[in-house]
Amino acid sequence: MFSFLKKNSSETATAPTAEKSGTSWIVRLKSGLARTGNQLSDLFSRGGMIDDELYDELETILITSDVGMDATNALLADLRRHVREHKLSEASELKAALAHCLLKLLKPLAIPLQADTHQPFVIMMVGVNGAGKTTSIGKLAKHFQSQGLSVLLAAGDTFRAAAREQLITWGERNNVTVIAQQSGDAAAVIFDAIQSAQARKIDVVIADTAGRLATQTHLMEEIKKVKRVISKVMPETANSPAAPHEVLLVLDANTGQNALSQVKAFDQALGVTGLVLTKLDGTAKGGVIAAIAKAHPIPVRFIGVGEGLDDLRPFVAEEFIAALLDQPA
Amino acid sequence: MLDNLTQRLSGVIKNLRGQARLTESNIQDALREVRMALLEADVALPVVKDFAAQVKQAAMGQEVIGNLNPGQAFIGVVHRELTKLMGEHNDALNLAITPPAVILMAGLQGAGKTTTSGKLAKLLRDQQKKKVLLVSCDVYRPAAIEQLRTLAAQLEIDFYASDISQKPQDIALAALDYARKHYHDVLIVDTAGRLAIDEAMMAEIKQLHAGLKPIETLFVVDAMTGQDAVNTAKAFGEALPLTGVVLTKLDGDARGGAALSVRHVTGKPIKFIGVSEKPNGLEPFHPERMASRVLGMGDVLSLLEEAQRGVDVQEAEKLAKKVKSGQGFDLNDFKMQMVQMRKMGGVSALLDKLPAQLSKAATDSKVDDKAISRLEGIINSMTPLERSKPELIKASRKRRIAMGAGVQVMHVNQLLKQFEQTQSMMKMFSKGGGMAKMMRNMAGKIPGMR
Ligand SMILES: Nc1nc2c(ncn2[C@@H]2O[C@H](COP(=O)(O)OP(=O)(O)OP(=O)(O)O)[C@@H](O)[C@H]2O)c(=O)[nH]1
Ligand SMILES: Nc1nc2c(ncn2[C@@H]2O[C@H](COP(=O)(O)OP(=O)(O)O)[C@@H](O)[C@H]2O)c(=O)[nH]1
Ligand SMILES: [Mg+2]
Ligand SMILES: [Mg+2]
Numbered sequence: 001m002f003s004f005l006k007k008n009s010s011e012t013a014t015a016p017t018a019e020k021s022g023t024s025w026i027v028r029l030k031s032g033l034a035r036t037g038n039q040l041s042d043l044f045s046r047g048g049m050i051d052d053e054l055y056d057e058l059e060t061i062l063i064t065s066d067v068g069m070d071a072t073n074a075l076l077a078d079l080r081r082h083v084r085e086h087k088l089s090e091a092s093e094l095k096a097a098l099a100h101c102l103l104k105l106l107k108p109l110a111i112p113l114q115a116d117t118h119q120p121f122v123i124m125m126v127g128v129n130g131a132g133k134t135t136s137i138g139k140l141a142k143h144f145q146s147q148g149l150s151v152l153l154a155a156g157d158t159f160r161a162a163a164r165e166q167l168i169t170w171g172e173r174n175n176v177t178v179i180a181q182q183s184g185d186a187a188a189v190i191f192d193a194i195q196s197a198q199a200r201k202i203d204v205v206i207a208d209t210a211g212r213l214a215t216q217t218h219l220m221e222e223i224k225k226v227k228r229v230i231s232k233v234m235p236e237t238a239n240s241p242a243a244p245h246e247v248l249l250v251l252d253a254n255t256g257q258n259a260l261s262q263v264k265a266f267d268q269a270l271g272v273t274g275l276v277l278t279k280l281d282g283t284a285k286g287g288v289i290a291a292i293a294k295a296h297p298i299p300v301r302f303i304g305v306g307e308g309l310d311d312l313r314p315f316v317a318e319e320f321i322a323a324l325l326d327q328p329a
Numbered sequence: 330m331l332d333n334l335t336q337r338l339s340g341v342i343k344n345l346r347g348q349a350r351l352t353e354s355n356i357q358d359a360l361r362e363v364r365m366a367l368l369e370a371d372v373a374l375p376v377v378k379d380f381a382a383q384v385k386q387a388a389m390g391q392e393v394i395g396n397l398n399p400g401q402a403f404i405g406v407v408h409r410e411l412t413k414l415m416g417e418h419n420d421a422l423n424l425a426i427t428p429p430a431v432i433l434m435a436g437l438q439g440a441g442k443t444t445t446s447g448k449l450a451k452l453l454r455d456q457q458k459k460k461v462l463l464v465s466c467d468v469y470r471p472a473a474i475e476q477l478r479t480l481a482a483q484l485e486i487d488f489y490a491s492d493i494s495q496k497p498q499d500i501a502l503a504a505l506d507y508a509r510k511h512y513h514d515v516l517i518v519d520t521a522g523r524l525a526i527d528e529a530m531m532a533e534i535k536q537l538h539a540g541l542k543p544i545e546t547l548f549v550v551d552a553m554t555g556q557d558a559v560n561t562a563k564a565f566g567e568a569l570p571l572t573g574v575v576l577t578k579l580d581g582d583a584r585g586g587a588a589l590s591v592r593h594v595t596g597k598p599i600k601f602i603g604v605s606e607k608p609n610g611l612e613p614f615h616p617e618r619m620a621s622r623v624l625g626m627g628d629v630l631s632l633l634e635e636a637q638r639g640v641d642v643q644e645a646e647k648l649a650k651k652v653k654s655g656q657g658f659d660l661n662d663f664k665m666q667m668v669q670m671r672k673m674g675g676v677s678a679l680l681d682k683l684p685a686q687l688s689k690a691a692t693d694s695k696v697d698d699k700a701i702s703r704l705e706g707i708i709n710s711m712t713p714l715e716r717s718k719p720e721l722i723k724a725s726r727k728r729r730i731a732m733g734a735g736v737q738v739m740h741v742n743q744l745l746k747q748f749e750q751t752q753s754m755m756k757m758f759s760k761g762g763g764m765a766k767m768m769r770n771m772a773g774k775i776p777g778m779r
Contacts, residue, residue, distance in 0.1 A: 064374050066555040069365060129578060129606065130439025130551065138471075159606070161443075161479035162472040169471030213581035254437065256371030256555025258583040279438065282524040284557035307438070307469070 048091045050083060058098055065287030065324050068257050071294045075101050099321050105290055106317040111299040113246060113274055115144055120152070120197040120205045122230060122243035124190075126223060126266055127250035129211030132278035132304055134163065136250055137206050138170030139304065139312035145174065149203035154193030155180035156226065159210040167208050173309060186210065186222070187229040194233045194243065207244070214265030227270055248301065250276045253286035260288060263296050278304030281311070285324050351403060356388055359403055370584035373559040376593045384410050414589055415616035420573065420598035422453075426544045429462070429508040429516045433541060435534055435565060436549035438522030441577030441603055443473065445549055446519040447480035448603070448611035454486065459514040464489040464504035466497035466537065467521035477519050484608055487513065497521075501537050518543070525564030538569055548595065549575045552602075554587040559594050566595040576614065577603035660716040663748050664708040667701050703736065707744050710734040719748060 055076060062072040078101045082088075088097060115121045123140070125133045134157065141151045153171050155178055157163035164180045171178035179193035190207045197205045209226065212219035227244065234243035249272045251259050266272050277286050280303050289300060300315040360381050367377045388406045424430040432449065434442040446463060453459040463481045467473035474491055481488035489504040501518055508516040518541060523530035538546060548571050550558065565571065574595065576588050579602045592599055599614040708716065710733030715722055722730070722745065731738045 060374060063368060064556045066371075066557070069369055128553070128581065130441065132439065160476070161483070162475035165472035165475045166470070213578065215580060215582050252439065252551075252553075254551070254555060254557055254561075255553045256583070256586065257369060258371070258553040258581065259555075261582055279524075282437070282557070283526055283560045284555070288555065 049089055050091055050094050054091055054094055055080075058094065061325060062287065062290075065285035066256050066259075066291075067287040068260070068291040071105075071291040074294060075105070075290070078104075095325060099325060102290065102321045102324070103317055105293045106321065109275075109289070109293055109297060109300045110315050110317045111301075112314055113299075113301040115147075115149060115204050115246070118234075118240045118243075118245050120194065120202050120234075120243075121149075121245050122194060122234060123204065123206045123246045123248055124209065124227065124230065124244040124270075125207060125248050125250060126209055126270060126272070127211060128213055128252075128262055129160075131211065131250040131252045131255075132276070133157075133211065133250045134166050134170065134208055135307060136248075136276050136278060136302070136304055136312065137167065137208055138173060139309055140206055140302075141170065141174040141176050142309045143302075143312055144204045145176070150201075151176045151204045151206065152193060152197045152200070152202045153178045154190045154205060154207040156186040156190045156207045157210040158184045158186050158189065163208070163210065187226045190226060191229055191233055194230065198234075214262060214269075220265070220269050224269055246274055246301075247272050248274045248276055249298070250278060251286075251288075253277050253279045254282065254284040255288060257288060257291065260291050260295060263292050263298060267296065267298065272298055274299050274301040276300075276302045276304060277315070280323075281305045286320075287324055289320070351388060353389070356385065356403065360385055363407060367586060367589070370586035371553075371555045371558075371590075372586035373556050373590040373594075375559060376590045379593065380410065380414060380589070383414075411589075412617050415592055416598045417616055419613050419615050420600055421613070422545055422600060423572070424453075424457075424459075424515060424544060428512070428514045429505065430514065430545070431505065431541045431543035432515065432517045432545040432547060433534075433538060433543040433569075434517070434519050434547055434549055435569060435571075436522060437524065437551070437561060438470075440522060440549045440551045441575070442522065442549045443467070443476050443480070443519050444606065445547075445575050445577060445601070445603060445611065446477060446517045447484055447486070448608050449601070450481070450486045450515075450517055451484050451608050452611055453515055460487070460512065461515045461517060462487045462489055462504065462508045462511070462513040463517050463519070464500060465491055465519045466500050467519060468493040468495065468497060468500075469521045473519075473521065480608070487511075497533060498536055498540055501541050505541060525561045525568075531564070531568045535568055545572045546570060547573050547575050547600070548591070548597070549577060550587055550591055552576050552579045552585045552587060553581060553583040554590075556590075558587040558590040562591040562594040566597070571595055571597045573598050573600035575599070575601045575603065575611075580604045580610070658752050660708055660711065660719050660748060663751060664705060664716070667705055703734075703740065704744050704747070707731075707734040707736060707741055719745060 058079070059072060059076060062075060063069070067075070075098070079094075079098050082097050082101060083094070086097070088094065115123070125137055127133050137153060141153060144151050151174065153167055153176060155164045155167045157167070158181075168178050168180060177196075179189060179196055181189045181192065183189070186209060193207065194205055196202075207226075207230070209223060210219075212223065214220060227247070230244050231242040236242040247266075247270050249263060249266050251262065255262070263272065263275070275289075275292070275298055277289060277300060280286055286303075292298065303313050303315050303320070305311045305313055363384065364377050364381050367380065368374065372380070384407055387410055388403055422432070434446055436442050443465070450461040450463050453461050463477055463486055465474045465477040467477075468491070474493065478488055478490070480486075489500075489507050491500040491504070497520070504518070505516060507513075518537070520534060520537065521530070523534065525531065546569050548562065548565050548569075550562070554561075574591050574597055576585070576591075576599050579585060588599060599616070601611050602614050604610045604612055707730060710730050711722070715726060715730075722741075727738050727741045731741050734740075
């Protein structure tokens with residue numbers, strides 16, 4: 001669904017963020033979308049009055065985007081309240097009103113990641129199998145380098161076949177050092193990497209880890225240990241908290257309601273500080289982010305929109321919502 | 330995995346309990362619960378709608394006979410329809426063709442194609458004595474070929490080496506040629522993950538299909554997939570003549586509704602499920618069992634089958650006799666029980682197969698495979714006399730046993746206590762109440778649980 005972002009990356013990068021200028025974000029959003037040739041081809045342009053059928057259609061959009069029953073019901077309740085308060089009656093106004101309700105929910109999650117607050121700034125990537133951790137690391141390396149920060153990668157997935165080689169390739173593509181070992185101990189590799197980054201005055205260390213399902217208790221214990229070891233290399237000081245400075249949970253946009261369980265489980269185990277939502281270049285909408293925003297909010301730092309080095313975007317709530325609602329009924 | 334659905338549906342039964350008969354209105358409520366439960370379980374909306382309509386039709390035409398109550402009758406209908414939707418029986422792979430039989434793997438990025446290719450190769454070799462060749466046509470994802478090469482080496486399966494400078498089509502045809510010349514029975518072709526809307530990549534896999542003429546084309550899909558499963562499955566189903574589906578990562582806690590969506594949209598049977606990252610984590614899919622599991626009956630059938638595979642039948646019979654008599658269950662039997670449990674894949678694998686509430690109770694009480702091996706160690710350092718007459722074990726014997734097993738006396742005490750509990754459970758089992766009662770009591774009393 002984010003194909004329009006992909007093709008118009010320059011435009012996206014300069015897309016104005018809301019509330020800065022006088023015009024409402026909806027107006028700017030609409031014109032922005034028109035520019036990308038993606039009109040809000042909405043079912044409400046046909047006019048008429050707001051009725052239950054329209055609410056049903058909106059409910060369908062939300063449910064089929066993986067927003068989930070709870071968040072959908074809450075959003076629709078909020079929407080009805082909004083419609084009453086603003087005395088809306090035109091069908092054409094309803095979708096914009098829903099976008100408004102969604103924005104209230106999602107805007108607080110759009111907090112960018114600041115990686116220049118400590119040196120080295122240590123990021124730990126976690127998530128279930130196949131979510132896109134390693135690929136996102138490749139893209140992040142590029143992202144930070146383009147901000148003028150030096151990067152070092154740690155091959156902490158010591159389980160999956162050729163996971164190390166996969167990360168090493170991303171290291172080569174970015175021309176950054178990858179610390180890897182033959183050993184099967186993730187904590188040891190990452191420990192090494194951080195020490196080496198300290199010695200070389202590297203700005204950002206990104207540690208890969210093996211995918212794991214929250215039901216695998218022993219693996220969840222293992223990753224807690226990895227975090228403890230990281231905090232031992234860079235303990236808390238007077239002016240900085242212990243490493244890791246960011247625990248990024250990677251979520252696949254194709255995931256349904258289980259994403260919420262993933263957020264809860266990984267947060268409970270590790271204290272997740274940010275999310276990356278991958279594979280938004282497909283047809284999946286990633287609406288489960290709305291469920292997460294409601295039940296267990298954590299900042300969404302980036303979205304993934306492809307398999308290439310440049311296919312990483314900051315999470316912009318307005319764009320995300322536009323893509324969510326812009327679908328054939 | 331589908332346990333949350335199970336819980337919802339338990340609610341449905343409860344709500345219908347006490348109703349005299351199925352009426353249009355009380356079925357309405359139950360149907361809404363079913364719809365909600367399925368949506369929460371990530372079954373795609375259009376599939377939920379179709380399913381609810383089917384259930385309604387079947388239920389309304391249904392007379393409540395005999396001593397079934399309406400709740401049971403309704404659940405019966407849901408169960409039957411769910412089973413029907415999931416495909417009624419297990420479809421095995423069809424490899425009946427002049428070798429090499431080609432299996433083509435297809436699916437989204439990260440679904441589990443490569444891992445499943447390895448698992449499938451192992452399964453076909455171990456269970457059907459097939460000579461298998463693995464090849465990767467994934468020239469895109471970094472180290473994708475290396476991943477399959479590593480897996481093949483680990484499993485000692487033949488691997489046809491390819492390189493990212495080659496075209497997928499060329500790799501595939503060369504591998505096919507190689508398989509023919511080297512008398513392989515099966516060629517498994519791993520492919521790169523692709524989005525259904527990526528036209529170039531979909532054209533590529535169509536071309537692969539045309540060149541390879543696979544007898545099996547398997548769509549690999551992640552059990553955590555949400556609503557978009559219908560769109561993806563539809564697109565892959567239209568691009569390729571799929572012959573089956575593999576549902577991966579069912580060892581997680583995803584509710585697994587994608588199973589229903591994909592099955593409904595493609596009309597193709599789910600042939601296997603992935604239940605672990607390890608090479609032996611591939612199992613045949615059993616629709617009826619899945620439906621039972623959905624409905625909270627637990628996967629008793631799988632459990633039984635697994636027990637048969639892993640457990641020494643004679644030993645088990647001996648144990649059963651003792652259990653029946655309620656007499657003479659000693660530490661030798663206790664130990665054997667643990668050994669059997671280990672053969673069946675450890676406590677955690679076992680628990681997974683039990684009904685929702687029971688396994689939840691059990692997980693809450695912290696199951697621990699390691700604790701089992703410790704218990705075994707302790708029993709091993711006892712004399713035969715002590716094992717058959719545990720009441721002899723007093724302070725000095727306890728110290729000796731603890732030393733021999735490298736544990737603390739405390740642990741020996743713990744073991745003896747667990748033994749006593751198991752013993753009394755066994756007695757209870759023999760007195761009546763049978764299986765259900767034992768299951769109820771098992772959660773707290775299996776050795777290794779605290
Ligand atoms: N827990 C669990 N993990 C699995 C299962 N099947 C695959 N995986 C894991 O899921 C991740 C992705 O699996 P792959 O086999 O690499 O998936 P793929 O479809 O080949 O991925 P790409 O080639 O990257 O598109 C790996 O970390 C696997 O170990 C399963 O049944 N259970
Ligand atoms: N289309 C698409 N594919 C992605 C994206 N991010 C990752 N992938 C693919 O998803 C698969 C799994 O990614 P990987 O980084 O290996 O996942 P990990 O197991 O979490 O490390 C790979 O095939 C990646 O190329 C994305 O944003 N879009
Ligand atoms: Mg990885
Ligand atoms: Mg692969």
